[in-house]
Amino acid sequence: MSTLLNLDNVCFSYPHCQPILNNCNFSIGDQRIGLIGSNGSGKTTLLKILVGLLKPQQGRLFHQGSEVTSERDYRKLRKNLGFLFQNSNDQLFSPTVIEDIAFGPLNMGLTQDQARERSLQILKKLDILSLQDQITHRLSGGEKKLVALATVLVMNPRLLLLDEPTNNLDPETREKLTAILRDLEIARIIISHDWDFLTETTDELYSIEHGHLHQCKDGHVHVHQHVHEHGDKPHHHS
Amino acid sequence: MKEERFSVGGSPLHRGSVKLKLCGGLLFIPAFAITPSYREALIFLFISLLLTAIARLPLKHVINRLVLANFFSLFLFITLPLTYGGDPFLIWGVPVSKAGFLLGGLIVIKTNGILLALIALLGTSTVSSLGHGLNALGVSDRLTALLLFSYRYIFVIEQEFKRLQRAAKIRGFSPGTNVHTYRTFGYLIGMTMVKSWDQSQRIHDAMVLRGYDGQFFPLTNPSNRSPFDLILFLGLVLASIILTFLGYLG
Numbered sequence: 001m002s003t004l005l006n007l008d009n010v011c012f013s014y015p016h017c018q019p020i021l022n023n024c025n026f027s028i029g030d031q032r033i034g035l036i037g038s039n040g041s042g043k044t045t046l047l048k049i050l051v052g053l054l055k056p057q058q059g060r061l062f063h064q065g066s067e068v069t070s071e072r073d074y075r076k077l078r079k080n081l082g083f084l085f086q087n088s089n090d091q092l093f094s095p096t097v098i099e100d101i102a103f104g105p106l107n108m109g110l111t112q113d114q115a116r117e118r119s120l121q122i123l124k125k126l127d128i129l130s131l132q133d134q135i136t137h138r139l140s141g142g143e144k145k146l147v148a149l150a151t152v153l154v155m156n157p158r159l160l161l162l163d164e165p166t167n168n169l170d171p172e173t174r175e176k177l178t179a180i181l182r183d184l185e186i187a188r189i190i191i192s193h194d195w196d197f198l199t200e201t202t203d204e205l206y207s208i209e210h211g212h213l214h215q216c217k218d219g220h221v222h223v224h225q226h227v228h229e230h231g232d233k234p235h236h237h238s
Numbered sequence: 239m240k241e242e243r244f245s246v247g248g249s250p251l252h253r254g255s256v257k258l259k260l261c262g263g264l265l266f267i268p269a270f271a272i273t274p275s276y277r278e279a280l281i282f283l284f285i286s287l288l289l290t291a292i293a294r295l296p297l298k299h300v301i302n303r304l305v306l307a308n309f310f311s312l313f314l315f316i317t318l319p320l321t322y323g324g325d326p327f328l329i330w331g332v333p334v335s336k337a338g339f340l341l342g343g344l345i346v347i348k349t350n351g352i353l354l355a356l357i358a359l360l361g362t363s364t365v366s367s368l369g370h371g372l373n374a375l376g377v378s379d380r381l382t383a384l385l386l387f388s389y390r391y392i393f394v395i396e397q398e399f400k401r402l403q404r405a406a407k408i409r410g411f412s413p414g415t416n417v418h419t420y421r422t423f424g425y426l427i428g429m430t431m432v433k434s435w436d437q438s439q440r441i442h443d444a445m446v447l448r449g450y451d452g453q454f455f456p457l458t459n460p461s462n463r464s465p466f467d468l469i470l471f472l473g474l475v476l477a478s479i480i481l482t483f484l485g486y487l488g
């Protein structure tokens with residue numbers, strides 16, 4: 001397994017707060033990782049450090065073995081990463097869906113025709129081709145999430161970083177998103193509190209506690225609900 | 239303000255080239271505005287009505303718009319005859335200026351005609367395609383981006399403000415004429431601005447992550463110029479030039 005990203009003893013704290021990452025070590029190649037932790041434990045901060053929206057105050061970030069320091073290194077790194085924001089409104093800024101999806105490819109230097117072609121392909125792949133000429137702010141929350149995912153996938157990232165993707169989704173869209181991510185063969189780090197979703201879309205589970213990352217060892221922990229015949233009585237599990 | 243009500247439709251004006259509509263309109267509307275005489279103004283008005291008819295716009299909404307604008311011109315139409323100089327005549331014993339009366343009428347015709355032309359020419363395109371059209375006509379990338387972003391986020395900001403307003407309302411806030419009300423509105427507006435600022439930061443982040451480094455490359459629509467567009471454009475240009483000449487020389 002080749003390592004794509006590597007964090008070496010990274011520390012980060014926000015002004016006037018306890019350190020949120022404390023000598024954090026982490027590396028990812030082609031794994032599918034779920035990331036859990038309580039609110040404010042530093043999950044989003046970790047993702048932001050990986051893409052360079054925040055810079056480590058101590059420690060180092062490596063991309064394919066070489067240290068990332070300059071803005072140029074970060075630009076190269078970001079080409080390999082696809083970050084899906086918690087709020088799709090932050091991600092969809094163009095007037096129409098097709099323009100928004102073509103924004104990334106055009107920045108990468110593709111011609112108008114190539115960008116359009118590639119955007120249409122990705123819309124077709126996600127089964128939302130009919131949305132191409134819609135005005136982005138009139139989409140429903142679920143549609144916005146899928147379009148936002150398309151804007152990320154169209155860049156052919158090697159690693160997806162998804163920040164609570166199933167928040168506020170209706171069951172139908174959640175199912176659709178689950179199926180899409182399950183079938184994609186792209187490495188990923190998914191922040192979520194949705195255990196069933198993580199079970200389906202990731203293989204390993206990490207948690208953040210007190211500024212450190214731990215791998216949850218015993219396979220993939222998950223919780224699910226089912227009818228229990230003693231559910232309403234006090235009882236012991238053997 | 240918000241819905242692009244007139245931008246949906248199947249008329250030739252809806253399908254037409256934004257660039258040519260913009261160019262034609264940019265000549266036609268100033269020419270209409272400066273015309274000094276009734277005869278030409280009425281011909282201009284007729285052309286505007288013709289454009290509205292071609293655009294097949296929902297009549298009810300068009301009239302609603304016009305009513306709104308005519309409140310203003312009605313005010314002029316009433317005050318001008320009473321205040322303008324020249325030889326007066328009497329209506330119910332009140333001296334009324336004939337020149338003022340005629341000027342008021344001309345303003346009413348121009349207001350309505352220009353509004354109709356604007357709706358028919360520009361209202362039939364979405365703001366996004368107008369943005370791209372302006373860009374293609376040489377308006378800078380930065381201004382185009384500014385227009386498109388303002389349009390995209392004005393709704394989000396409006397929603398944000400309304401959400402805060404509702405939150406205040408369900409906690410028993412009812413506006414009055416007192417310091418508490420002013421302060422609350424100050425907080426609401428301040429909070430909306432802080433949130434918008436935060437959001438603009440997040441949007442910028444999202445753009446940077448997708449390779450944005452200060453240069454904006456909008457996806458342009460393949461141009462679909464039809465003979466109708468050219469005829470419309472030439473018609474507007476010719477009408478503007480001829481009518482302006484006639485107005486000042488004829």
